[in-house]
Amino acid sequence: MNKNEFLNQLEFLLEDVHESDRNEILYDFLEHFDIGLANGKSEEELVLELGDPKVIAKDLLADYRVTKAEKDKSIGNMYKAILATFSLSFFNIVFIVGPVIGIFGVYLALCITSVVLTISPLLLILNVMFNGFANIELNFFASIMLCGLGILMSIGMIHIGKFLYNVTLRYIKFNIRTIKGGK
Amino acid sequence: MNVQFKKGVLELCVLVLISKKDQYGYELAQNISRKIEVADGTLYPLLRRLTKEQYLSTYLAESSEGPARKYYALTDHGKAYMNLLVEEWNQFSNAVNDFIEEVLN
Numbered sequence: 001m002n003k004n005e006f007l008n009q010l011e012f013l014l015e016d017v018h019e020s021d022r023n024e025i026l027y028d029f030l031e032h033f034d035i036g037l038a039n040g041k042s043e044e045e046l047v048l049e050l051g052d053p054k055v056i057a058k059d060l061l062a063d064y065r066v067t068k069a070e071k072d073k074s075i076g077n078m079y080k081a082i083l084a085t086f087s088l089s090f091f092n093i094v095f096i097v098g099p100v101i102g103i104f105g106v107y108l109a110l111c112i113t114s115v116v117l118t119i120s121p122l123l124l125i126l127n128v129m130f131n132g133f134a135n136i137e138l139n140f141f142a143s144i145m146l147c148g149l150g151i152l153m154s155i156g157m158i159h160i161g162k163f164l165y166n167v168t169l170r171y172i173k174f175n176i177r178t179i180k181g182g183k
Numbered sequence: 184m185n186v187q188f189k190k191g192v193l194e195l196c197v198l199v200l201i202s203k204k205d206q207y208g209y210e211l212a213q214n215i216s217r218k219i220e221v222a223d224g225t226l227y228p229l230l231r232r233l234t235k236e237q238y239l240s241t242y243l244a245e246s247s248e249g250p251a252r253k254y255y256a257l258t259d260h261g262k263a264y265m266n267l268l269v270e271e272w273n274q275f276s277n278a279v280n281d282f283i284e285e286v287l288n
Contacts, residue, residue, distance in 0.1 A: 028208055028227050034250055035209040049212070051222025059228035067235070176232075177194070 003033050003043040006053055013057035017064050025060060058088055062176055070169055078165060085172050096175060100168060107164060111157050117150025193221060195272055197229060198257065198265040201239065207252040230255060238264050 001009075007026060014022045029050070036046040050056070065084040069077040086096050124143040128136070193215070200206065200214055208230060212223040233239045238261030243251045257265065 025227070025231070028230075028253065029224075031207070031250070031253060032209050032212070032223070032227075035207070035252070038248055039209075049216070049222070050224035053224070055222065056224040056228060059225060060231070063228060063232055063235075177191070 001044070001047045003047065006047045006050065007033075010053045010057060013053060014060060017061065021064065058084070059176075062088055066169065066172055066176065073165060078168065081169070081172055085175055088176070096172065099171070103164065107157075107160065110153075110160075114150050114153035114157050117146045118154060120146040120150065190225075192272070193219070193225070194229060194233070195265070195268045197226065197233065198238065198261060198268065201255050202257045202262065202265055205254045205256045207254050209252075211255070233261070237261070 007029060010029065011022065011026060014025065017025070032050070033043065033046055036049075037043065062081075062084040065077070065081040069081040082096060082100065120143045124139055127139060196215055196219065197211065200211060206214070208227060211230075212226050215221060215226070216223060230239065234241055234255070237258055239255045240258050241253050241255055244254050245251050
C-alpha cells in the first residue's frame with residue numbers, strides 16, 4: 001500500500017466523521033508522510049510503520065461517537081457510541097455489553113412499572129365495566145394512590161435515566177482509554 | 184508486549200516525552216518506536232484525545248526543511264494529569280517488581 005491508498009482508505013473509513021474533523025485527521029497523517037519522506041523513508045515503509053488504517057479508524061470513530069453522545073444527548077447517539085466502542089475489540093463486548101444490558105434491563109422494568117402505576121385509574125374503569133360497582137370505594141382510593149405513586153416514580157425514572165446516560169458515557173470513555181486497538 | 188497492557192502505558196509515555204520538549208507527531212512516533220514496538224498510526228488518535236481533553240495544546244511552527252509542523256505542548260492541566268499517572272505507574276510497577284523478586288529470587 002502506498003501513501004495515497006492509505007489516505008484514501010482512511011478517508012473512506014471516516015466518512016461518518018464531520019468533514020472539518022476528518023480533514024484535520026487526514027492532515028496529521030499527510031504531515032507524517034511529508035516529514036517521513038523528507039527523512040528518506042519510502043511510502044511503503046511509512047505505511048507499514050503506521051499500521052492498519054482500519055485499526056486507526058476504529059479508534060478515531062469510537063472517540064468521535066462518544067464526543068457526539070456527550071454533546072448531543074440521544075439514545076441513537078449512545079447506541080452508536082456503544083457499537084463503535086465494542087468494535088475496538090472482543091474484550092469490550094464482554095465488558096460493555098454485559099453491564100449495559102443488565103442495568104438497562106432493570107431500568108426498563110422499573111419504567112414499565114411506573115407507567116402501569118400511573119395509568120392504574122384506567123384499570124379501575126375496566127374493572128367497573130367487567131365487575132360492576134362492587135368494592136368501588138376501596139378500588140377508587142387504591143387506584144388514586146397508585147397513580148400518585150406512579151407519577152412520582154416516573155419523575156424519578158427520568159432523573160435516573162439522565163444519570164445512567166452520563167455514567168454509561170464515563171464508563172465507555174474509561175474503556176476506550178484502557179482498551180484500544182493496536183499492532 | 185500484550186496490546187491491552189501497552190495501550191494504557193502509551194498515554195503516559197506520550198505525556199512524559201512531550202513534557203521534556205514540545206514535539207510534532209512524526210518526531211514523537213520516532214522517539215517512542217525506538218523503545219516500544221507500537222503502530223505509529225495509533226499515536227494520532229491518542230494525541231487527538233489528549234488535545235480534546237486539554238492535556239495538550241497544539242501550535243504550528245515553520246521548519247527549515249519542508250512544510251509547517253504541528254507541535255504538541257503540555258498544558259498545566261496535562262502536567263498535573265501526567266504527575267498523577269507517573270505516581271500510579273510507580274506504585275504499580277513497584278508492586279509487580281516486588282512480586283517478581285519474591286517469587287523468582
